[in-house]
Amino acid sequence: MSREILELSAAQAIGAIEARELGAEELFDFYRERAQRDAAANGEGLNCFTWVADESTGSDEPGMAVARPLAGVPLAVKDLFCTRDVPSQSGSRILEGYLPPYTATAVERLASAGAPLLAKTNQDEFAMGSSTENSAFGPTLNPWDRTRVPGGSSGGSAAAVAAGLAPWALGTDTGGSIRQPASLCGIVGLKPTYGSVSRYGMIAFASSLDQAGPLTRDVTDAALLLGQMVGRDACDATSLEFPESIATPSAERLDGVRLGVPRELRGDGSDVGIEPGVREAFERTLVLAEELGATLVEIELPHAPHALSAYYVLAPSEASSNLARFDGVRYGLRAADATDLLDMYTRTRRDGFGPEVKRRIMLGTYALSSGYYDAYYASAQRVRTKIAEDFRTAYEQVDLIATPTAPGVAFGLGEKTADPWAMYLSDYFTVPMSLAGIPAISIPCGLSTDHAGAGPGGAGLPVGLQIAGPAFSENRLLDVAHALERALGFDGSRARA
């Protein structure tokens, strides 16, 4: 039975619970035990979790959950979401042991919809990173190959879903932090339109970019979770009412769909090295899309190659301001034996922040400082305008845009930690959509065998396909992703042991 439960998608589990073939409590216990085992395994596990529910904190009234849309299927939540009286540390020493007095709106909504909190997941500190190696709680390992990273920053959420340690999970995406780990772990990750999900209770990184979204085994699960997250929230002035309800995707064909392939994000001539196995899987998927009825159109996004530069001005600038709140006064770490207030601030921040967070605070402070503001921050904001215009022009010709999600497959632990820019390039294909505030989904589209012997039985490592659409096109995006997913028949079960 346990293998059978493990092989159920969240949607299938909901069906089984509603048909009374499976108890919500039984499902919760099944995943709680799997998550606890990983959390207790120390060096032997994947290190996906920073907290796991015990029996007493488990699904309150699992019987009641059956009547709700998500039927009691438990949820893993990225550490940076505030969860009342449950540690919420954003992967940082400066928030070690922090117990918030309230719960983030997105988590609250999903709990009310019948997805109770199962665990908190590991992440790069304050969501700054693409490998989950920048966590104060140690790196998370990729279940496809434990010598490799799961991507980041939502690496704990992605690895937990891929390994079957959680049925589904919540992550956040600022420049690719849902899509890139989904790609590296062979699962589905969706970054919704900016503003469609409340940011209330998310520990902020870059407020004009941060957006919560689902990490799931398949596209249907992503639609189910998203449908219960979206909507205006009085606690977040930038949140918007989603103009329609999120439907369960059903498309099997792509007839009439015009799929744009941006020349600048195909890998030719760009300053990012795209791995041959990634390119092969991507090109194969484009052929498949055509066979399903889609029309491929080569398009141009002339400013996309500058997106990463603009992003590394804007995101650190916003971060340097957001992270000013960590000062040792109201919560979290405080350096001992301070001589005065300023000494307490500066040493608390020295002791509490890791190297990447310090780097970004410094970069953002520099970009905003007197004399440099126009050259960096103001210019980057103008590049952002051009990138959004590029997408608007493109969507006059095409319905959706396809790119690889990441230039490579999961890389080795420690492989990119010495060179910040090499790490940043992981988000080359995902950052343009973030700056434009548009939705994008990553689905697994095959395995790459570029790295000999990597992956289960040497079968290879997952490659992700990114599909992006105009603001609030989530239903279309999910439908197209669903049709491709069916045709691709990607088998993620090899990562679930």
Next chain:
Amino acid sequence: MIDRDEVLHVARLARLALSEEEIAPMARELSAVLDHIAKIGELSLENVAPTSHVVELSGALRPDEPRPCLPREVALAQAPAVGGDGFLVPSPQA
């Protein structure tokens, strides 16, 4: 190229103490990242309006209705140091 003095100046602005060993790598890494970022300087951006936010917001207003806030003991529960009814901090001037 960012030098040691600039690193220390920015660190002061950021309220961040750096250990002696952190200063040289920070200068090197910031310089390397800024070299990449400098490429946006090649773009012609005159007459382009800046985008600070993709959601058009004009003064989000709501009625001023009194609502309960966090009880004081809850707000103080996570504080590293509490004195009386407030957060306790070291003196601004030693």
